[in-house]
Amino acid sequence: MFKSAILVTGLLLSVSAPSIDTHGQACGFSINTIYVEDGEGKPIRNARLIVSRKDPNDDYNPHFTEVSKAYWSEERNAHIYQHGLCGSHRDLILRISAEGFDTLQHPIDLPLGWQAFVVTMRRNGTGGPATFRTLSCTEGTTLCVKTVNTEK
DSSP, X not given: OHHHHHHHHHHHHHHHOOEEOTTSOEEEEEEEEEEEEOTTSOBOTTOEEEXXXXXXXXXXXXXXXXXXXXXXXXXXXXXXXXXXXXXXXXXXXEEEEOTTBOOEEEEEXXXXXXXXXXXXXXXXXXXOXXXXXXXXXXXXXXXXXXXXXXXX
């Protein structure tokens, strides 16, 4: 139990040097590495990622564009979505769209820390399945971005 508490604390410190807000929640970043590919495994660079609450009319939705950053990582051939938050955000929707492909919507949680996914998009007018798969961000793997990008 004690080792788990040290590991979690170390994870939070290494990701974002969290602060504590007035309500006692840990604050930091959720860093999400998202490999968006076509059916042949080729990266789709022009994909657009949008995270929102399930209800499109939720007054909290503008928050996601105000405190989030999405960018392309040349090093990983992946999209990175980082979001500043206090406490985790749950029961959200990730929408991925790209010209020539069906838009994909998938439930997602944004925890403090990092996570990674592989998304296979379905081309418009084809019957192939779109897929959404979670990857492991264990120690030593280079699949996941684990640092906050502060460039504008």
